[in-house]
Amino acid sequence: MKTTIAKLKNHIGEEVTIGAWIANKRSSGKIAFLQLRDGTGFVQGVVVKSDIPEEQFLLAKGITQETSVYVTGSVQTDERSQSGVELVVSKIQVISESQDYPITPKEHGTEFLMDHRHLWIRSKRQHAVLKIRNEIIHAVNEFFYNNDFVKVDPPILTGSSAEGTTSLFHTKYFEEDAYLSQSGQLYMEAAAMALGKVYSFGPTFRAEKSKTRRHLIEFWMIEPEMAFVEHEESLQIQEQFVSHVVQSVLERCKAELQTLGRDVTKLENVKAPFPRVSYDDAIKMLKEKGFDDIEWGDDFGAPHETAIAESFDKPVFITNYPKDIKAFYMKPHPERDDVVLCADLIAPEGYGEIIGGSQRIDDLELMRQRYEEHGLTDDAYKWYLELRQYGSVPHSGFGLGLERTVAWLSGVEHVRETIPFPRLLNRLYP
Structure with a gap:
């Protein structure tokens, strides 16, 4: 047999x-x-x-x-x-028969292993990480299917950007300029106006010259958008979603987590609800922890996110960031014009932001004002403005980075181990 x-x-x-x-x-x-x-x-x-x-x-x-x-x-x-x-x-x-296999049980340097990534993925550790990645993908699709979301595939080649073109890969689309997508969000908003609750799951590209352990040039994003859903309900969906993914990995990847030596007690407590800290309070927390240089209006880097997460044993939402450091499409707070209805979800154990989300602007005149402030052209963004012109509704969405989530749940140090063939600042091989 x-x-x-x-x-x-x-x-x-x-x-x-x-x-x-x-x-x-x-x-x-x-x-x-x-x-x-x-x-x-x-x-x-x-x-x-x-x-x-x-x-x-x-x-x-x-x-x-x-x-x-x-x-x-x-x-x-x-x-x-x-x-x-x-x-x-x-x-x-x-x-x-295999002759002179280059990866032996002895220690090898990272660059050697990355040059032989096509073989390195055969190892027991890499096998475990990629099996956990597979389970996360399954759990993502399972959650959204069971909650009546429709999967929609946005374009990878676009004529515009969700958040500005400074970190986009440029290419020619016949006689026109085009970019590799850094987010499918704008298109997913259009899909939500047609199908109600939708999500995309696909590759995105950021031309950022970053070498940190949290960054890849090509990575996969899960991006839901939800019509008739406001900020608070979106946060509840996010924490239920992350809880489902974590518990699925704990249940179905016991052997892989054991292979990696993952301390599962740190994951067993990841169940909704999650704590929430306003941006204002996060600034106070950081100053109390010795970050004297941080000021209101500054964005948070990895050390700041890690310091905030240390106070919690679950992922934590940081809510209501300043308007000036967030994207043009985020809805202003109803009681303050200096912050927006948004949240970043910070994973424990130093793994940083895994979700960024917000309620989107649904008012046509306010969106027109944002267009002027950000220099957005009607040629590229007319269709996005029309979503507010023809039957606009309150709507919210978020994006979860797959590789950061795999790193967190696997307990691996660097995201380069969380995708089969990573694209890094100086690596396009194999």
Whole structure:
């Protein structure tokens, strides 16, 4: 019977065949241990010299790392194993021999591993991170489907920008100028006026010359927009959404979290509701923590976000930022003209902002005023203005960065490990 490593626990006592690669091996005089992987998981294959033909045992002892094989054997329980089983091998068939595999069990530098990213993703740690990424993607789609959102795909090539063109990749679109999208939000607002509650899930691009552990040039964003939803309701949806994603990973990725050594007690408490701190109070908190240079009207950097998050054991919303440091489309606070109805959700443990969101301006005249203040042209943005002209309604939205969320839940230090093939400031290979 042919099966996969993930399903071996369903075949205790049976003889099965799996296709696999040799992740590692060790041997003594009379027994060889093969660490097998097949993409669905890892399992140990035990090869006993007295139980198989001599040439098979010699093959097992000499087999090289990352050689691909078919392995036949009996599935036995093994409580010490993460998978709960091991495979007592009766036959090995080599499919393709691997020679001089460059990534060995010894330590390698980051640049070496990044140059060999196409191979590095085979390792147990990277496998675990990418499986957690997959579960987050599943949980995202599950949450929105179960809550009656419609998935809409905005364009990647655009003629304008959601937040200005200074950090956009420029290209030519035949005879016109075009940009790689840094956000699908404006288009999602149009979709919300047609379909009510919508979300996009796709790649975005920021031409920022940043080398921090939180930044990628190409990354994936989840961007919901909701008609007839105001700021407070949007915050409630955001905390329910993040809670669902975290609890799904805890439930379905136990082995991967264990592989990564993740302290899951720090995640188990991530359940709605989340604490909220106004921007005004956040400034006071930072001054009390020794950030003497921070002043009202300044944007927060990574050290500021980390310092605020340290006071909480859940993600925390920072609400009502100054109007002048936020995007043109954010709705002013009804009681103050210097702040807007927005919030950033800051993850614990120093992982920074994972969500940015706001209620959007729905008043036509106010949006026209914003156009003038920000120098937006009718040629590029007429269609966006028309959303306020033809049946405008209160509406809100937010964006969650997938890779930062993967880093947080996996407990990895740098976002470069959270996407299969990262695009960094000085890296376009492989």
